[in-house]
Amino acid sequence: MKTVILAEKPSQAKAYAEAFQQRKKRDGYYEINDPLFTGEVTITYGFGHLVDMVPPGAYEQRWARWSLENLPIFPETFQYEVPTDKKAQFAIVKKELQSADTIIVATDGDREGEAIAWSIIRQAKAFSKEKKYLRLWINSLEKEAIYDGFKNLRPGEYYFPKYKEAKARQNADWLIGMNGSPLYSLLLQNKGIDGSFSLGRVQTPTLYMIFKLQEEIKHFKKEPYFEGEGEIRHQNGQFIGKMEPKRSFKTSEALTAELQNLGAHIGVQEGQINQVIKKEKQLRSPRLFSLSSLQSKMNQMMKASAKATLEAVQGLYESKFLSYPRTDSPYITDNEHHYLVQRLDKYKGFLGAETIETPELFPKKRYVDASKVQEHHAIIPTKTIPTKERFSKLSRLQQAVYLQVLQTTIAMFARNYIYEETTVLTAVNELKLKSIGKVPIQQGWQAILNTGKKKKKDLQKLPVIQEGELVEVELKSLEKETQPPKPYNEGTLITAMKTAGKTLDDNEAQEILKEVEGIGTEATRANIIENLKQRHYIEVKKNELFVTSKGVTLCKAVASEPLLTSAEMTARWEGYLRKIGENQGTPEVFLENIKKFILHLLESVPQQIQQVDLSKEVTGTRQIKALEKKNDQLGRCPKCQNGIVMLYPKVATCLNPECDFKLWPIVAKKKLTKTNLRELLSKRKTSKVIKGFTGKKGNFDAVLVLKEDLTIGFEFPWMNKVKTEEEP
Known part of the structure; x- marks a missing residue:
């Protein structure tokens, strides 16, 4: 009897091999000897994807050339191939898989991991009823976690629908790309726009989100407005009060008239303290990190790109310091909570925070909820804590990521941050001015986690005041301007992609997006942003994202096709893809609908492009063409x-x-x-x-x-x- 363990990449295979008693490295695989197994055991691996979809020309020669007459491109059955540079490793993997009685799928535990494993198994012709298939499902590459995972293998067929889901997604994206890209590129070329344009199921609506915001900022007209503010002088100190209820006025005259209405005027006058209200308030520590929230945080802290953060946390995962990174959950289960409590003192010792109190060791529902952990739990530190020497060798971004995750995790065990909020209402006849001051009572988790700079409004410290006291009030008219929204950066774009459903009118689409966490997935959003950069649709300037002339051209071209520009398309597609993954839908039905959508594009887009004014974009042809030659x-x-x-x-x-x-x-x-x-x-x-x-x-x-x-x-x-x- 022979068992073959299929890992996703060499580093993963090496980590698995090191978890067993005896191992011997061979060319492209490891031989394993351990009491956990009987018979021959090997670990082999891919280099990520060993199998790719073939290009259109491999089906029919005429499809190799871009031509409107050759569309649509609908292969009867999809074909796959092994890239030339991966054929040697594939030959080793194929031999191992074909000789196996039991195959353990040990790629990453997500939809993409299933796609990688089963595409290799099927291409190697190692898929048969005679073989047994099992699934490794772990959240850490620590030896103990790996070994426990192999002791508790799951049935492989349980996850096979996830492969069908991933394959359907891959086939659909191929159909959209191979038909939509030549369709739009050729029609734009007919209008004098040089260059090639690629379309994507998630890529295009993401680009359009950036474009819409950019257009909103571009056409935003600042408008002046006026607000009333009072400088309140008391014998114990002075402070600022804002009109209550808060109001703004289009002109200074309108503000002055309203003040007069209320028995007040610009300048110095007498006022009285009407109310002093004190309330004790509490703030709970931040939620644990999903990949998206960590990417947003690191962009905010260090202007790190989504891809850079993913690579940093992936490196920490492979170094056994952090748990699995591609997770959309901010929750952990009782198992993780238990080991975190056991090692809490060691984590605090690493941070030099031994004196900070962390007395709340019970599992709080805000962080610990097994029912909300579907595939992988939140990103947390593993049981392995780096030595100071090992930590010093990590990159600056990896160090920052590890510290942020560690501090956020420890903060879960600290008390709430408690502060006293004092609200003072000052009256000038009928005019009310509201002042708010905050005084910390208990630092709690904020002693562990650096929350950054406080907003100015939080810094006002009010003097000791009693109700009924008279004060001097100097009323001022403040001229301000309405401000345009800020451009996306990679952190805010990741958040916008994750919450895209909030902008939809369709209730069903909103619910789908709520369940699947917006457009894209935790594993793909960073790559989507990188693709938009590499295809020269967007560029980064001072950490802000801007659509290039090429990106503007494509956005104008697709503007008449809402299913290509909004999150609604992704909502519908992801909804049915999820059904495939749950064995409630079929790839055949899904792909038939994709083909109908492509036929609709072929029929309607030529007329749409004809009506689009691209005169400005034609003059920018030289720059668009240059964008294709990035080198x-x-x-x-x-x-x-x-x-x-x-x-x-x-x-x-x-x-x-x-x-x-x-x-x-x-x-x-x-x-x-x-x-x-x-x-x-x-x-x-x-x-x-x-x-x-x-x-x-x-x-x-x-x-x-x-x-x-x-x-x-x-x-x-x-x-x-x-x-x-x-x-x-």
């Missing part, structure tokens, strides 16, 4: 600050037609690298000394600098001197 982009123009500097064979120029900035790649007979040129644009100087320049007095070495007048100069660090290009 030749050097960076943002230092002169106009808007255009992209593009490298051509003899010169680098700004793509903004109104800008004349140029940068020559050959300086003093030395050809500069793209890295050199990019550093000149981004940092105004090269990071290293460049060797091999030729001047009037012979060869020399120097650091290049981009001077204030945007000409190139030479810097000689050892001489502390900058010269022009002509001087050496």
Whole structure:
């Protein structure tokens, strides 16, 4: 009897192998010997996906060429292939799986993990009724957790519907991409728009969310308004009061008239303390982290991208310091709560927080609720705590992620933060002014978790005041402006994707999105954002996301197709995909509906594109085409600050037609690298000394600098001197 364990990647297989008594590394797999198993046991692995869908041309030669006449592209059956660079490992995996009596699926425990495992098993022709299939389901790569997981394997067929769900999603995305992308690209090219445009089930509505907000900001017109505020002077101190109820006025005259109505006026007058209300309030510690909430937090704290945070927490998971990262749950079960309590003192010791009280060791429903943990629990520290030396070798982002997760977890055991809130109502005849002050009573969990800067309104400390006391009140008219919404950053976009259902009118769609957590999944949202960047639909400037000219073009083109621009499409699709995963729906029905949708696009989009005004986008064709050649982009123009500097064979120029900035790649007979040129644009100087320049007095070495007048100069660090290009 032979048992083969199929892991997702080499590092995972290595962690599994190290959990057993004896192991021997072979080419592409491990041999295992452990009392847990009888017979021959091996662990083999993929490199993530070992199997991909074939391109359209593999079905029919005519489909290899983009042509409107060749659409729709509907294969009778979908075919798969092993990429050339993965064939050697696949051959090893295939041999192992075919020789197995029992196959243990040990890829990541999610929909994508099922897709990876079963696509490999089926491509290897190792799927048969004679074999037994089991499933490993764990939340940690610690030896103890792995071994416990192998002692408590689950039936493999229980998760097979998740594979059917993932496969249906993959097939649907392929159909949308292979039909929608050429359809829109060719029609846009007919209108003079150069470049290729890709569409995606989640990618396109996400892009449109950013575009809609960008348009709202672009067309936002600031409007002045006025508010009344009083500076209240008491013998024990002064403080600020706001009009109660809170009101704003379009003109200063309207505010003045209302004050007069209430028996008050701008300037100094007498007032009286009407009410002093004191209330004790409490704040509970933040919820534990799902992947999305952690990505949002790290973007807020460190401007880290969603992808960077996912990679950091994945690395901590593989280092056995944090639990499984791709989770959408902020809850844990009693099992996790138990081991956290057991190791609480050690966690506090790592943070140097031994003196901070954490007396609430009972499971609180806010954090511990097994009924709300479907696949994986919240991201929490494992039983393995890094040594100070090991921690120091982690990247800066990994250190920040680990500390944030650890502090948030420990805060769960601390008391609530308690403060006294004092509300003072001051009267000037009929005018009421409201003042709020807060004084901490019990730090509780805030002693563990740094909550960041407090808002100004929370910092007002009121003097000791008694009801009925007279005060001096100076009323002021404050002129303010309405403010546009802020652009998305990756943190707020992740949150918007997760809560997209709140913007829908369709109640059923709202409920679906509520259950599936918006558009995309915890595992895919970071990749969706990265794809939008890589396809040059969006760019990041100072941690804010902006739609490029190419992205604007696509958004205008798809604006007439609501199923391509809103979360409603994802709600409907995810709803039925979930039914497939629960064995209540079939991939065949789902894909038939996708095909009907594509036929609708083929019929309606040509007329829609014809009616769209893309005159501005046609003039930007040069920049869109340049976006396709990312390797030749050097960076943002230092002169106009808007255009992209593009490298051509003899010169680098700004793509903004109104800008004349140029940068020559050959300086003093030395050809500069793209890295050199990019550093000149981004940092105004090269990071290293460049060797091999030729001047009037012979060869020399120097650091290049981009001077204030945007000409190139030479810097000689050892001489502390900058010269022009002509001087050496």
